[in-house]
Amino acid sequence: MKKILLTTVALAMTAGIAMADSHAKTIRLGTEGAYPPYNFLNDDGEVAGFERDLGDELCARAELTCEWVTNEWDSIIPNLVSGNYDVIIAGMSITDERDEVIDFSDAYTLPDPSAYLAAGEIDPATSILAAQSGTIQAAHIASMEGATLVEFATPEETVAAVKNGEADAVLADKSFLAPIAEADADLQLLAQQELIGGGIGLGVRESDGELREKFNMAIQSMKDDGSLNELIKKWLPEAELF
């Protein structure tokens, strides 16, 4: 009896190893799911948006099996590095600080200007400004003389802070703020914009050079046949085309 049991266990274990080798690896795409139109959860609770369409298309072109995972913004880089998922696709601008910890693919959007959303005309230079923590916008406000930075964990809370008067304006990607300004009569975009950040790219582990190459080739092929521009037109009407 014991022997049979042992053999079964041994068989099961070798089978497990064999399966792991023969199956193509599933690439897990990590996103925030709270930053429309880039990525958000639709009414069915599934990841949707520009990056959902883009990610699915990139995986198809790179012939990878992909799966979507949501993770909160604050810990999105640590969880990539420790291997909980393989790619960050979360509207993350390519910056030098982040590049020291992870690697970026080629940019799949041109730099999107950051805009201010406020309840009325204000001067951003001397105001209380809300931004999501760990973003290029938060870093930009921190470097502004005279402006006060209030940070929030989610994009949603930064907008709520302006509505309830906790902050005078929110600084975020224009593509994120434009639909909100459109839907809410009390809020408007200021004419002043900030050109920060260097376009959005996929984040991958520094040790994952091969995966990065595959995605770079897929991004390039989407740029070449214009399908990336189609997606940008559909989801990010404010953004520039390649």
Place this chain on the structure above:
Amino acid sequence: MFPFCADPEQLDSLRWTLCYLTTGKHMNLYWSVLTVLVLLGITAPVALSFGFAGASAARSAFAPLRWFGKTYIALVRGVPDIAFFLFFVIALDQAIEYVRHRVLCPDWSEPVRQGNDFVVCQAAKMPLGEAPQWVHETYGFFIAVLTFAIVFGAFAANVLFGAMRAVPHAQLETAAAYGMSTRQTFWRVLVPQMWVYALPGLSNLWMVLIKATPLLFLLGVEDIVYWARELGGSKTPRFTDYPHGDWRMWYFLGLLVFYLAFTRVSEIALDRLMKRLTHGQATAGGEAQRKAAA
């Protein structure tokens, strides 16, 4: 969900509400309620057994076991929950993967730590990279149960340790005088009597455990607070069929009612349990029960 939900803009408010409350996203909220209840249902007994083991170890006559028990109680109780949750879960996950990596991929030449990256071979991934999402979620859930059990087990161990010492010493001496061994005294005299002293402390812990479940989100499990925040946030018409303003207040009000109702039910159940445990005990409560019956 319902056939008339196809075009929400055309609906009257009652049917709109009905459709709104049955979107896939809301279903996730209802599932997460279940997740929380299951977590509590599994964690409570596991934490209690950790506590029992810890307390027994802490009063053991064998010195290393005693040191282990006391260190466990002191260490885990002293570290802030959030720090423990963040550190322990990542460390535990990496430790499991590291061991599997050593066992399953002996001929792997690259280092596991490459700069910031933690890289193990595919077969050592836990769960395996190609496993469906629900396996990842279940794995995360059980890591959460284990973490909760370790944290709350330390507090329970301290409560039980105190309760074991509160059992009148004369009882233990009498047991010894009757010729019972240490083991017999422990199981037949000490353990049955200690619960009545332990219950007030344990019921406290249970209440704290109920309220600590939102920490689940730190561990990557999407709990009710996460979904309440996600659903309550204002929604612009371009990205949803059910646009609305900032409704977080209402969702959090719902959570408040849920947690209050839950703790109230727990209180009633714990009161009953206390009455049963007090029965026949040599405590003030047991004495009062005896007099009332007479």
